[in-house]
Amino acid sequence: MTTTTAVTVRVPAKVNLQLAVGPAREDGYHDLVNVFHAVALFDEVTVTGARTRATGGPAGISAEDAGPGPASHIDRVPLDASNLAWRAAELLASETREAPGSRARKPVHLHLRKAIPVAGGMAGGSADAAAALVACNAFWGTGLDRDRLRDLAARLGSDVAFPLVGGTAVGTGRGEVLTPARCAGRLHWVFALSEGGLSTPEVFGAYDRLRPGAPAPQGDPVLMAALAEGDARAVGAALGNDLQPAALALRPALAETLQAGRAAGALGAFVSGSGPTCAFLAESAAHADAVAEAVRAAPDCAHAVTSYGDVPGASVV
Numbered sequence: 001m002t003t004t005t006a007v008t009v010r011v012p013a014k015v016n017l018q019l020a021v022g023p024a025r026e027d028g029y030h031d032l033v034n035v036f037h038a039v040a041l042f043d044e045v046t047v048t049g050a051r052t053r054a055t056g057g058p059a060g061i062s063a064e065d066a067g068p069g070p071a072s073h074i075d076r077v078p079l080d081a082s083n084l085a086w087r088a089a090e091l092l093a094s095e096t097r098e099a100p101g102s103r104a105r106k107p108v109h110l111h112l113r114k115a116i117p118v119a120g121g122m123a124g125g126s127a128d129a130a131a132a133l134v135a136c137n138a139f140w141g142t143g144l145d146r147d148r149l150r151d152l153a154a155r156l157g158s159d160v161a162f163p164l165v166g167g168t169a170v171g172t173g174r175g176e177v178l179t180p181a182r183c184a185g186r187l188h189w190v191f192a193l194s195e196g197g198l199s200t201p202e203v204f205g206a207y208d209r210l211r212p213g214a215p216a217p218q219g220d221p222v223l224m225a226a227l228a229e230g231d232a233r234a235v236g237a238a239l240g241n242d243l244q245p246a247a248l249a250l251r252p253a254l255a256e257t258l259q260a261g262r263a264a265g266a267l268g269a270f271v272s273g274s275g276p277t278c279a280f281l282a283e284s285a286a287h288a289d290a291v292a293e294a295v296r297a298a299p300d301c302a303h304a305v306t307s308y309g310d311v312p313g314a315s316v317v
């Protein structure tokens, strides 16, 4: 029998093309209609055997900055059991330790190569958790199918199931119930990164204060049709994020970043998820370079990167 010595999984960031947010639920979450779109900014999670820890599961974690420039904030990644990738490995181990043939009693080390900006509203931690599930499932030979992995992902966070799937998908419930959607052609993106992060719970809290009595969230058929047709201009006109006013209230300088992108002819300019990263839809790769150049001049923009979508979800490399 051969023994796997290392498994590496590559996983994309997300941007939210529509984020319709309902009122706060009794459990503190909000019902969403969340159009996830996977973009070509990738973290990698590598799992190797570790020698310590008798009970198996994760035994150590390290992280390195593979970011496209400043403001990737690797120093904010916790290197302990609170890391979402560690929690994912722990959950998979606890669910499968007793299964026949499982190697989940073997302790592992997790190494994160991070290019997704930390606390930027692009689901970097969630992506790492999804990648850790796929990598440990392969390393331990636990053999859970994608549906079982998706169930575990949903227990870890609202954004964790999507990076398993990638592409473009509509998330309902608190965002974890996914329906794949068609995105024809390639969309060209610019992401403007901020020096500071924004806390997701704080942004949802600001939303509740700004919008008491919010209606139930509704999907937008115009956006879905534009995506299916690959009509970037129509996609740009239909983009929307209910959390944007809350993110702007917490970080007013983002307004100038958005304005700089609009002035450079972006087809759409909006805050990504809970922010503070701002996203811009461009007409082409060359136009994305020009928009990136323009938004770099905004005072709150620490760095701007170009990318494209959609791309597939977590996969072993």
Ligand SMILES: C[C@](O)(CO)[C@H](O)COP(=O)(O)OP(=O)(O)OC[C@H]1O[C@@H](n2ccc(N)nc2=O)[C@H](O)[C@@H]1O
Pocket: 016, 019, 028, 029, 030, 031, 032, 034, 121, 123, 126, 156, 157, 158, 159, 160, 173, 174, 175, 200, 201, 204, 273, 274
């Ligand atoms: C803003 C988005 O990134 C858009 O994709 C997500 O909705 C956030 O997903 P996430 O970071 O995985 O969030 P979770 O770890 O599930 O929840 C963190 C906190 O965000 C708030 N939260 C999150 C998701 C949701 N549907 N309603 C919420 O109110 C809650 O305060 C929750 O305690």
Ligand SMILES: Nc1ncnc2c1ncn2[C@@H]1O[C@H](COP(=O)(O)OP(=O)(O)OP(=O)(O)O)[C@@H](O)[C@H]1O
Pocket: 076, 077, 078, 082, 083, 084, 085, 112, 117, 118, 119, 120, 121, 122, 123, 124, 125, 126, 128, 129, 159, 197, 198, 200, 273, 274, 275
């Ligand atoms: N693997 C991880 N990578 C990055 N941050 C992590 C990780 N695990 C835990 N964290 C913690 O989670 C916080 C949020 O980081 P993350 O990069 O996931 O934010 P985000 O992209 O805004 O999330 P989302 O878009 O899902 O709301 C960080 O400040 C950090 O303390």
